[in-house]
Amino acid sequence: MSKTINVAMIGQGFMGRSHSNAWGQVKRFFKPELMPVLHTVYGMEFENPKAFADVWDWQNASTNWEETIKDPAIGLIDIVTPNFMHAPPAQAAIAAGKAVACEKPISATLEEAREMSQAAEKAGVESFVWFCYRRTPAVALAYKLVRDGMIGDIRHIRATYLQEWADDSVPFAWRFKKAYAGSGAHGDLNAHIVDMTRFISGLEVTEICGAITETFVKERVVPDGNMTDEELRYSKDIKTGAVKAAVEVDDTTLFLCRFDNGAIGSYEAARQATGNYNRNAFEINGTKGSLKFNFEDMNYLEFFDATRPRPIQGWTKILCTNAVHPYVGNYWPDGHLIGYEHGFTSMAYDILLQLNGQTPTVPLASFTDAYNTQRVLEAALISANEKKWVNMSDVK
Amino acid sequence: MSKTINVAMIGQGFMGRSHSNAWGQVKRFFKPELMPVLHTVYGMEFENPKAFADVWDWQNASTNWEETIKDPAIGLIDIVTPNFMHAPPAQAAIAAGKAVACEKPISATLEEAREMSQAAEKAGVESFVWFCYRRTPAVALAYKLVRDGMIGDIRHIRATYLQEWADDSVPFAWRFKKAYAGSGAHGDLNAHIVDMTRFISGLEVTEICGAITETFVKERVVPDGNMTDEELRYSKDIKTGAVKAAVEVDDTTLFLCRFDNGAIGSYEAARQATGNYNRNAFEINGTKGSLKFNFEDMNYLEFFDATRPRPIQGWTKILCTNAVHPYVGNYWPDGHLIGYEHGFTSMAYDILLQLNGQTPTVPLASFTDAYNTQRVLEAALISANEKKWVNMSDVK
């Protein structure tokens, strides 16, 4: 007789698919004591949540998120709407005293993030933000190696999240509009690498020491079409209006920073870094060793152990597909690679563990944790826009 | 109103999990016109097929495979039992006029393979062997590039499938016994690379020009225990009997060969190639270019295009995670890696296409195709054991 928890997912889209897959697959690969039930998926009329529910085996489809969240049968609210629509359902879930999980970035504005963090803490509800890369086995291993002192004191963190999809020919879409997307590469990509490196290192940024934010392609073509404002705002490409529309978000954002232990960091997010499909990557240098990771080779962690005899020192490419590596033993036999989606499945399992009073394999990001990542992003923007150094204690 | 086909799976174990996952996931990522229904899973009493069915959402569990195969509701029989138990259910399925899919290697002996091939052809039923690596996007791309003449005439094929798990400390188990396992590294691993390179190149072996088969660890420790003979034969490790048992299968098998177009090949399977977890790898050199693949980096295909201007010639590492690459567009957005299991899901889709009269993305291996791979393996063993060259036309 296993315990169960009913899950309601608010939203669909790419992340809706990733989360549905995770909630469906978790029981096949893990044996959670608290078993998730795919109870209800919410979508807007035009999104046809019923069809989505059929594909992903949600028991119910809803077009009214307020009601869904209030439904006493539901134990966990999982939010996958566009960034600007994270706060309202999250606050509703907190108000209803329910556990709540939310896609990253936690919100479109820092103010919303702060309010979400404060509300969750005050209400004492469990909150989670889907920084799924923490559960890539190689990243979770990096976390453990740092905890075990394997790289000593950290001196350098350099992280990049480089993509190339936004070349000049890509048409205008909701994601180029600030009101809907919040930001561009910065919120989309830097959010991941700031969380990932804070998580692994345990360090906090104290100062932003310069930043650049840039939009290379200032205008993009707007194809003809007749969409409702609702369609446009929520998930579809913008097809109405003028021949060209102004891009309102960044193509790239870089910043330099200092950490609380004296280490130095550099971060870069880009959407026009030709040749980089999904280079979510970091290198961390410590006094005893170093770590390197690139999501394009997500099953590998590179480790340099400076305590080994010098003639055999080098970068060791660890293929993290052994049962001894975090999460891996639950999937396939040694040496069989897993992919992008498994980070979500592993995270679903860890959420279930935590809701059941058990300890997740590696820590999960709460709303407060995600708010602190958001503060770093905000500080970087202030630095870039006002051309000044920014002390993190001034960013609330 | 989609058409459906009821699937019965004969067997459980590692491959049972892989196939169950494929049949369950195919509807989420593809839109097959012919939709699979996970109707019945068969297992032996001690395997508890009911519990397996619960985890993987099979509608029924059976402990009588003969009845299951005869059940008129079932349209497709999928066989994942140990190698020596492939032929009986396969022949029963053919006799019942049903489509049949079987794990690789197709059988424990060449004779069985020949009979299965002949029976399927005579009965006119669709037959499939799960050479799942054909559907790794990088491998499917290799197939297409060869078809498009991108590497010209093939001169060299070198393939290795190297593992390291069978070190001296590994205890005795069913897989070291010839009666149950058929062979060791040769049938387990060379089967894959012979199929994969025949598939990609379109070439057939004409002569084996030397071979070595070796068992480095002659005896292995047998732990105490009291298992039934049935448990022992089908899926469990051997725990009864003497303190040490003789290993009856090969740790490694290598062979050299010639192909029908004059090309030269070398193959090696090993289980004690320290440092290699799952190096299922090939390199093919042609007059216009070359291809390289290693399953430990399964999302990449390396392509050398010798028709490019010389100063920029080099090995191009193609990250096969774009919607234009085979199968990829059905999973996640560009740049998001897939893993081992997706080869099975993609193959489930292609089986459904073929059963529905449609054309699979890349060709599927029939029993006859698998029989021809098995002939190459048999010829290599004859060469090694009798220390002689073997002409393929002498191996039936």
Next chain:
Amino acid sequence: MSKTINVAMIGQGFMGRSHSNAWGQVKRFFKPELMPVLHTVYGMEFENPKAFADVWDWQNASTNWEETIKDPAIGLIDIVTPNFMHAPPAQAAIAAGKAVACEKPISATLEEAREMSQAAEKAGVESFVWFCYRRTPAVALAYKLVRDGMIGDIRHIRATYLQEWADDSVPFAWRFKKAYAGSGAHGDLNAHIVDMTRFISGLEVTEICGAITETFVKERVVPDGNMTDEELRYSKDIKTGAVKAAVEVDDTTLFLCRFDNGAIGSYEAARQATGNYNRNAFEINGTKGSLKFNFEDMNYLEFFDATRPRPIQGWTKILCTNAVHPYVGNYWPDGHLIGYEHGFTSMAYDILLQLNGQTPTVPLASFTDAYNTQRVLEAALISANEKKWVNMSDVK
């Protein structure tokens, strides 16, 4: 009857060996019309220039550099003294109307660099700075590919020069003293990558948008010993004095910048980036393609050609060891790697070409060119120290 030019080298040390090797080897691998004669090497008494001359086949040894420079037999002055001793012999050479080559960075202060640049231009003498990496075949190929439009308009430049030798245990030495070394990682390493990326891209920095300079190890142990001040200043480790001495130069310096075409850049030099022996590396992203280089794999250039059909796009790893690659044909047959020292030999050849009125394979850096690299370094330091954005037009 070949023409000859007598060379005098001012200084010895590591760079003295590199240059001596280059002047000696150039005739063996190239066929310069203007042939160099290793006429005189200058060193201080304690350096024993006679012994050095014997090893490297210099015809004469001198301990008086002023006289050597004035010697009418000498046509080219080559300066390899410590940074703070570049300007005096360079100015003497210019005053004597002689061609002058100088190690990088051109000088210890920006003021000196400006004066050297102006003096050389005014006197109309040929001046060269040994940015040897320009002549790495892979780097020279990158230069040519950018000129040929192969990567389109440049959007991103990211460059790092990471080393690891300066860990906490390394004792104090002259190179940690500002008066002798000028700067630390910044002048030593960023000088190379600023020159290299300016050279390849043809772009100029317009603004520094933040920077960090840091000394992690504030004090280092000073071993006992009794060295003259002269020894200490010029080339030997500091062994006298107190138990610990304060480090006066940077361990690491990073900066962000904008280029004149709108591109964005990031630069980092470090001496404690554990695991990186000599990672002199860049990545340049353009609208049509990208380039990547790492000196630890110096025979390779990686090129991503975004104009290729999408299914076969990828990073092409070009092994630049073919006769068609710059300089390579002069050394060994195709496929035989060259090393660090050959950049110097190739540069010696290009200097001889230019002095003979011929065109070097790729452009050489003049004093003015090096001064402009030095301006960028100075601007970065101002940014880091004064915590502000710096417009390049304000740095003279």
Next chain:
Amino acid sequence: MSKTINVAMIGQGFMGRSHSNAWGQVKRFFKPELMPVLHTVYGMEFENPKAFADVWDWQNASTNWEETIKDPAIGLIDIVTPNFMHAPPAQAAIAAGKAVACEKPISATLEEAREMSQAAEKAGVESFVWFCYRRTPAVALAYKLVRDGMIGDIRHIRATYLQEWADDSVPFAWRFKKAYAGSGAHGDLNAHIVDMTRFISGLEVTEICGAITETFVKERVVPDGNMTDEELRYSKDIKTGAVKAAVEVDDTTLFLCRFDNGAIGSYEAARQATGNYNRNAFEINGTKGSLKFNFEDMNYLEFFDATRPRPIQGWTKILCTNAVHPYVGNYWPDGHLIGYEHGFTSMAYDILLQLNGQTPTVPLASFTDAYNTQRVLEAALISANEKKWVNMSDVK
């Protein structure tokens, strides 16, 4: 007062350049107690040995090798003529009681090799064969790691030497004629990898278990021209004669073998392995670890240490450019790559050490050692040609 030894080099060509460079450079990077003097270079009239001597600083040029070898001033004879011209000067040198070094393969026929080995042993002269790759720092490190037991007992050796230069468009030349070249890829390339793996492993081949030798391009175009027979035989491309000439040597040779400790080996040499410029590569798997090397990345050795804790096991890519690595400390500071030519310089140093009664860094190959490598090559050819297993004790 250093001791000196006068060297005479018999032959010129590519290897003549490599050796001249080594004899010239050795004094600059090492400090041999026994110092080499580049006394005389021999070449045929048409080769113009005087011009060669000028470039490489040989004191004398000779066109009579018999006289040169007899010259009492000469202490060491170094032979770099084509393979079929190794034995005569080597035997003359031995007869004169002089130390003799010879390029690889030691001779064109096994009989010559046996006679050279026997003659050198009987005369008690020092003999050396230029298997220069033993002195690549990464290879020498591999040798040391095996000696230190770091990989345990060896189970697998797989070695390839792949090139691509001999595509169908390459015209006929002396190297395609058996009388002059001895053999094709087999003698040229397999000689290196057989020596290298024998050297590193310390194992000897006991049986050849199959082999293939093939000439893909049976005929090649012969350009017009009028060369003397002498020119043609010794070093120049064949330009006279018929429109097409039959290729008499192999394009590729592969073989399988067993070693005296029970390990298994596979070897392949190829000249049409498109995309491989100089892939002189091996992988050795032992019970405790593995080693990998590829000359296209010659500064790296890959080491898998199976005794490390499992979660951090992986292939460590050792950049062998540290002063602790064999030979490296004599060249440039840590992290500065060396190239192909340095293997020769390091070998010249080791020859001088041995002639001076000192111990070389790693063992040198004597004529007897090279003869044993030649026996393996001969056995492989017998296996391929006669289609049978060959016991090494039958090959003398």
